[in-house]
Amino acid sequence: MTVVSQNLYLPRNVQKAFTNGTRAADGKPGKNYWQNRARYDIHVTLNPPSRTIKGVETITYFNNSPDTLKMLNIKLILNIHKAGAARAFPARQDYVSSGTEIDIFTINGTAIKRREGDFQGTNQGVGLPKPLAPHDSATLNIEWHFEMSVESGREGMIDPSTYFLAYFYPRVAVYDDYYGWDTIIFTDTFEFYNDFNDYTLKVSAPKNFAVWSTGTLQNIKEVLLPECAKRLQMSFTSDSVIHIATSADLAGKKVTAQNEMNTWSWKATDISDLTVAVSDHYVWDASSVIVDKSTKRRASMQAAFADTAKYFHRAVKDGRTSLSFLSNEWPGVPYPFPKMTTIQGFADMEYPMMVNDNDTDDPEFGQFVQDHEIAHTYFPFYMGINESRYGFMDEGWATTFELFMSTQEFGKEKAERNYKGFRVNGWSRGTSAENDLPVITPTTELNRGLGNNSYGKPSLSYLAIKDMLGDDLFRKCLLEFMNRWHGKHPIPWDYFNTFNNISGKNLNWFFKSWFFNNSYMDIAIDKVKDNSKSGKNSYELTISNPGGAPIPFDVVATLDDLTTETIHISPAVWESNEKTAVIILKVKKPVKSIKLETGIFVDADNNNNTWIPE
Numbered sequence: 001m002t003v004v005s006q007n008l009y010l011p012r013n014v015q016k017a018f019t020n021g022t023r024a025a026d027g028k029p030g031k032n033y034w035q036n037r038a039r040y041d042i043h044v045t046l047n048p049p050s051r052t053i054k055g056v057e058t059i060t061y062f063n064n065s066p067d068t069l070k071m072l073n074i075k076l077i078l079n080i081h082k083a084g085a086a087r088a089f090p091a092r093q094d095y096v097s098s099g100t101e102i103d104i105f106t107i108n109g110t111a112i113k114r115r116e117g118d119f120q121g122t123n124q125g126v127g128l129p130k131p132l133a134p135h136d137s138a139t140l141n142i143e144w145h146f147e148m149s150v151e152s153g154r155e156g157m158i159d160p161s162t163y164f165l166a167y168f169y170p171r172v173a174v175y176d177d178y179y180g181w182d183t184i185i186f187t188d189t190f191e192f193y194n195d196f197n198d199y200t201l202k203v204s205a206p207k208n209f210a211v212w213s214t215g216t217l218q219n220i221k222e223v224l225l226p227e228c229a230k231r232l233q234m235s236f237t238s239d240s241v242i243h244i245a246t247s248a249d250l251a252g253k254k255v256t257a258q259n260e261m262n263t264w265s266w267k268a269t270d271i272s273d274l275t276v277a278v279s280d281h282y283v284w285d286a287s288s289v290i291v292d293k294s295t296k297r298r299a300s301m302q303a304a305f306a307d308t309a310k311y312f313h314r315a316v317k318d319g320r321t322s323l324s325f326l327s328n329e330w331p332g333v334p335y336p337f338p339k340m341t342t343i344q345g346f347a348d349m350e351y352p353m354m355v356n357d358n359d360t361d362d363p364e365f366g367q368f369v370q371d372h373e374i375a376h377t378y379f380p381f382y383m384g385i386n387e388s389r390y391g392f393m394d395e396g397w398a399t400t401f402e403l404f405m406s407t408q409e410f411g412k413e414k415a416e417r418n419y420k421g422f423r424v425n426g427w428s429r430g431t432s433a434e435n436d437l438p439v440i441t442p443t444t445e446l447n448r449g450l451g452n453n454s455y456g457k458p459s460l461s462y463l464a465i466k467d468m469l470g471d472d473l474f475r476k477c478l479l480e481f482m483n484r485w486h487g488k489h490p491i492p493w494d495y496f497n498t499f500n501n502i503s504g505k506n507l508n509w510f511f512k513s514w515f516f517n518n519s520y521m522d523i524a525i526d527k528v529k530d531n532s533k534s535g536k537n538s539y540e541l542t543i544s545n546p547g548g549a550p551i552p553f554d555v556v557a558t559l560d561d562l563t564t565e566t567i568h569i570s571p572a573v574w575e576s577n578e579k580t581a582v583i584i585l586k587v588k589k590p591v592k593s594i595k596l597e598t599g600i601f602v603d604a605d606n607n608n609n610t611w612i613p614e
Contacts, residue, residue, distance in 0.1 A: 008508050009440070009516055013178050014493060022177035023491070027498030028484050034064045035384075035489055036175050037195050043202040044168070045261075046278060048161045048209070051148040053168065059140040061132075061172050069132040072107075072140075073181040074124045076100045077167035080188050081149050082120065088189040094150035100170065104143040122186040123173065142170050153188060154347045154356070155275075161209075162279035164345050164356055167192075174386075176489055184388045189450065190443045191387035191394075192380075194272035196487055201266040205278050207258050210245060212277045212284075212304050212341050214353045215268030223262045228255050228284075235286035236300055241316045245284040247307040255284075268352070270487060272381055275351040277343045283307045289320040291327040292334035299323055299335045305344035309359045311366035315342045318367040322374045322405060330404045331478055336382050336486075342370060350376035350398075364410060368402065368418060371409075375401035383482060384489045391443040391450070393492065396458025399423055403459070403600075416600050423456035428521055428602040436518045440492060460521075460551070460601060461514035467552040468510070468571045469503060477502040509575055513550050521601050522547030524608035525594065526580075532590045532613075539585040539594065541611075543573075550574035551601040559589040 010018075017023045021032035039060040046053045063069055079085060079099035102119045105112050110129040118124060132138050148163055149156040155166035174182040174193050182193050203211045211223075220229050228244055235242040245255045256262055268274055286302040301319040305312035319340055327334045337353050345356035350373040357373060360366045378401070379394035380387050387394055403423075406415035427435050434449035439457050446453055466474040481490070481498040496511045513519055522545070529540035541555065550571040557565045565587050573581040585594065596609040603609060 008493070008496060008512060010493065014491065017178040020177065023494060025497055026501040027481070027494055027496075028501075029488060029494075032066075033488070034066070034177065035195065036064050036172075037062050038172055038197045040169070040171075040197055040199045040201075042169050042199065043204070043263075044165070044276070045204040046148075046163065047206055047261075048163065048278070048280070051157065052145060053148060053163075053165065054143075054145045055169055056143050057141075057169055059142070059172060060137055061140065062137045063132045063134060063175075065175060065177075066134050067175075068134065069128065069175070071125050071127050072132075072138070073173040073175075073183055074126055075167075075171045075173045075182075075186075076119060076122055076124055077186050078146050078155075079120060079122050080186055081152065085121075086185055086187050088187040095152050097147040097149050100144055100146050102142065102144050102170070104141065106141045108139055109141075123183050140172070144170060151346060154349050158279075158343075158345050162282060163277070164343060164347075165276040165278075166349075166351060166356075167273075168276070174489070176386075178491065179389075182386075182388065184444055190391055192273070193386040193388045194384070196270050196272055196384060198270065199266070199268045199274050201268075201274060201276070202263050203266075203276055203278070204261050204263045206261055206280075207256050208250075208253050209262075209278050209280045210255055210282065210284060210304070211262075211264040212302065212343065212354070213264070213266045214271065214274035214276075214351065215266035216338050218265040218267055219263075223257055223264050225254055225257060232286060235302075236288050237298065238287055239289070239320075241285050241287045243283070244286050244302075245282075247283055250281055250283065271337070271352045272384060273352050275354045275356075277304060277341075277345075277354070277356075279304065281306065282344070285313075285316045287316050287320055289323050291323055293328070297334065299337065300339035302339060302341040303343075304341065305359070309344050310361040311359050311363055312342070312344050314363060315357075315366070315370060318370055319374065321367075321409065322371050325405050325408060326375060326377065326401065329408070330401055331378055331482060332475065333378065333382070333479065333482055335377065337377065340374060340377070342373075349373065350381075352377075352381045364414075367409060368406060371405045372398050372402040375405070378482070382486045384485075384487065386489065386491065387443070389442045389444060390492055391454040392439050392458035393490070393495070395454040396462060399455045399459035400462045403463075419600055420602055423459060424600060424602045427452040427456050428604050433518075436520050438517060439515045457514070460549075461510075463600070464514070464549075464551055464571045465499070465507070465510060469505075473503055509578070510550055510571065513548060513574070513578055517548055519548035520604055521549045521551050521598065522604040523551065523553060523596055523598065524605070525596060525611045528594065528611045528613075530613055537587050537590060539587075539591065541583045541585055541594065543581045543583060543596070545574060545579050545581070547604060548578060549601075550578060551598060553601070554597045554599070555583060555585055556595045556597055557585060557587050557591045558593045558595070559587060559591055561589060562592070 021030040024030040042057040044055040081097040082099040282304040288298040303315035342355040347356040355373040375398040379397040385393045526542040526544045531538040594611045
């Protein structure tokens with residue numbers, strides 16, 4: 001490891017990854033980097049109003065690690081619904097169900113030995129009949145069923161004939177180079193960590209039920225009646241919003257093929273998860289947008305919602321704006337997937353190629369929320385973030401991109417007002433010790449501080465480093481980090497080391513303050529040496545930083561004639577001394593007052609930010 005990396009805390013398991021050569025001190029994947037993956041072939045059947053969902057899957061799991069695996073860890077996320085499950089909240093009666101019920105489970109054709117109490121939690125260790133050697137594969141065949149819960153948050157019944165399926169299939173957990181098996185218990189608070197896999201999905205649903213899913217629909221003409229199929233195909237090259245299925249179409253039963261059951265088939269490759277929505281009364285809009293100007297590649301933007309929804313009639317138009325901005329502005333990486341679908345639900349939650357959002361009568365707020373969820377495309381779905389341990393690596397970036405989009409869509413003043421209200425004030429104005437826990441604290445160990453550590457604080461750090469490096473160098477660092485780690489599993493030290501490497505600067509002092517210290521945002525004018533009496537109109541300001549966070553700020557001088565002069569101070573001012581900075585202010589005339597303004601970096605106590613000469 002290089003000297004530059006050594007003054008940041010490095011957990012012992014992460015040290016081992018660097019020693020083993022799977023991570024490199026320059027921020028690149030190490031020469032020995034590996035990750036496992038799988039191929040999933042899934043078929044689920046549902047028949048509303050029955051809430052029972054039946055599934056069959058074949059998983060081909062590839063061990064790319066250097067280790068011989070004697071067991072697999074299986075994630076059964078829906079067991080969060082079981083009575084007595086460990087949860088971060090009290091559960092309503094209609095939240096509780098029997099969870100995931102395993103009917104058949106074989107590995108390489110051999111039925112696994114089941115003990116009393118197996119398959120009850122959100123993790124299940126399964127012994128392999130034969131150890132899985134490096135570069136070998138195992139085939140799992142699983143049949144299962146579960147009962148759809150009612151309004152359970154991220155997944156469940158939206159209404160009696162509209163279901164949203166998420167985390168609905170048994171999956172092999174991530175086995176990685178720094179923790180081994182991911183065995184974190186899911187409590188419905190923090191989020192997810194998945195490998196990049198290939199999926200084939202079939203969903204069998206009754207006639208007149210439309211199905212939306214992650215991936216590309218393979219049999220449009222088999223499941224949709226000709227007119228709807230034609231409209232959907234047209235939308236793939238259209239800049240206009242096309243109504244694939246209207247309320248009149250639904251009433252006339254003119255949307256799906258009129259077989260008793262239709263089987264919808266989807267494919268998605270090199271992606272971390274998939275979700276499904278099903279409804280017999282949601283209208284369906286679609287359009288598309290060019291996301292890669294060099295190749296003219298388009299992405300489909302779709303939305304499914306109740307016709308009575310207040311916001312969703314503009315969801316496709318707003319989604320086109322989001323996809324274009326993300327592809328061409330920030331982060332400036334062409335949208336990497338073939339489509340995005342927004343479903344009217346209740347989660348305000350992101351999934352690969354899917355968004356599940358509440359309705360709202362405030363169209364700008366609806367766009368604000370949808371922007372944030374679509375921004376997650378890049379973190380964690382393009383970059384395979386371990387959200388369970390390091391939630392700030394995806395929520396912080398989505399929050400930052402959300403601000404950038406809002407600024408373009410609503411103007412700087414409103415965007416920053418929303419950003420401060422939703423992302424900053426709760427931390428800056430809050431005084432509890434939990435609010436100031438280091439951002440690097442694993443998400444699993446947070447309670448009251450989780451929201452601030454995942455959203456506002458990391459986002460502010462990204463904005464502060466952008467201010468310090470300048471847009472061009474910041475963009476260069478960010479794009480190289482994304483280029484190195486998309487489709488892989490980056491951890492915080494890969495981010496720190498990449499920015500050090502690409503910027504050519506030792507930024508560890510900055511990372512230490514923002515991520516490893518119990519800091520907050522608070523600066524003050526300690527004293528001012530007034531040199532104006534000598535005719536220089538010069539002032540020496542001593543600025544203190546009791547909060548410790550290295551933030552940018554403006555020094556605003558109001559002059560004798562009531563005009564103002566402003567100088568901007570970047571976070572670099574705190575590099576040599578994180579607690580004190582001396583600034584020389586030269587102005588045209590004597591000042592009436594000097595004030596520190598911090599903008600979106602909301603000062604915890606701005607009563608000490610102004611100086612007036614005696």
